[in-house]
Amino acid sequence: MAVTAEAAAEMVLERRAYARVGLLGNPSDVYGGRALSFAIADFSATVHLRPSPELLIQPHPHHDLVAFPSLPQLVSRLQSEGYYGGVRLLMAICKVFYNYCVQxxxxxxxxxxxxxxxxxxxxxxxxxxxxxIVCAALSCLLDFYNVRHLIKVEMRPNLILNAEKELGIVAGLQDRVAQVYGGLVYMDFSQGHMDKLGHGIYMPLDVNLLPPLYLIYADNPSDSGKVHSTVRQRWLSGDDFITSRMKEVAQLALDGHKALLQKDYTELARFMNKNFDLRREMFGDDVLGALNIKMVDVARSVGAASKFTGSGGAVVALCPDGDSQVERLRKGCQEAGFVVQQVKVAPSVLTDEELSSLLLAS
Structure with missing residues (x-):
């Protein structure tokens, strides 16, 4: 019997994962530290899964281009966007998910x-x-195979990170935790927790604790990462300067958590500025990139607190002095050629059952 269009549509799974903003503590999540991060509804990735006779990873018509009008345009595309789209990400999470289930x-x-x-x-x-993209795909796989209840929420960020490691992507768990959980999350990646539990301690928080925050980014890609950073090697070798500064960054997430609970946004602004200043001390301007630093400088020129949302490419800003400061921020960004918008925090994406299991675990 033929499947109707309505029945076929019901068989398609659609899952979404939101962009992430690191509010405090990054990049200490890569170094056994802490982080305070939230997902934003402004930007997201969606993955669709539908049953099919063969297993097919479908290329995106824009992000996975393999046909070009000319050789110069192929080269231009590679220079601006790199070699890879999302197909490799989907393939990697399929492999990691399958292996985890077998094991x-x-x-x-x-x-x-x-x-x-x-x-x-x-x-x-x-x-x-x-x-x-990987997070949304994992969510599809969990529901297609009906195993969501068999893979703990706390372990899912590990699977996402492992999929990216398959592709040589170097990162920490912070982003993946924020995207698996949604909303606002405080995270502790202390080595003791990681060794004992296999994951960090993750605490969902009320998104209403956050003040109005603003996202600043450039239309052009980030220029970070063009100069190799030695921070990881220095941290592994026990460099006193790097280890002490990274502990300070991790402490900012803990202090920021307390400030949020008290809605002390003056302190929160101070912590945000300190977070960026410590990153700058450790990594240096050549690694951070002139364009990224300019975004921070534009925000600070009007008295707003600012720091990177991640490793560069966008900045999160807080205007503790209110609307007039926001207007000055908008004007300054416009003059500098940057996009600025107030962020909308994404809600938690966990099911009621998953939230209940987290409460029981805590």
Whole structure:
């Protein structure tokens, strides 16, 4: 019997993951630290999964181009956007998901599917666009195979990070936690927690604790990462300067958590500025990139607190002095050629059952 269009539509799973803003503590999440991050509804990635006779990873018509009008245009595209789109991300999470299920004796039904994706998260913007695609795809796989209840919420960020590691992407768990949970999350990645539990301690918070925040980014890709950073190597070798500064960055997330609970936004602004200043001390201007630093400088020129949302490409700003300061920020960004918009925090994406399990675990 033929499947009707309505029935076919009901068989398609659509899952979404939002862009992430690191409010405090980054990049200490890569170094056993802490982080305070939230997901934003302004930008997201969506993945669709539908049953199909063969397993198919469908290329995106824009992000996975393989046909070009000419050789110069192919080269121009590679120079601006790199070699890879989202197909490799979808393939990697399929592999990691399958291996995890095998290793944990989670049986999967013998059915195939087609995966496709779309995203409006600006490329190289420090908003965690790649992991959003992986996170949304993992959510599809959990529901297609009906194993969501068998893979703990706390472990899902590890699967996403492992998929990205398959592709040589170097990152920490912060982004993936914020995208798996949605909303606002406080995270503690202390080595003791990681060794004992296999994951950090993650605490969802009320998004209404956040003050109005503003996102600043450039239409052009981030210029961070063109100069290799030695911070990781220095941290591994026990460099006193790096280890002490990274502990200060981690402490800012803990202090910021307390400030949020008290709605002390003056202190929050001070912590945000300090977070960026410590990053700058450790990594240096050549690694951070002139365009990224300019975004911070524009915000600070009007008295707004500002820091990177991630490793560069976008900045999150807080205007503790109110509307007049916001207007000055908008004007300053416009004159500098930057986009600025108030962020809309995404709600928690966890089910009631998942939230209940987290409460019981805590």
């Amino acid at each position: 944990n004796n989670i049986s999967l039904k013998a059915e195939n599917f087609t995966l496709s994706y779309d995203t409006n998260i600006p490329r190289q913007s420090g908003l965690s666009g790649s992991s959003a």
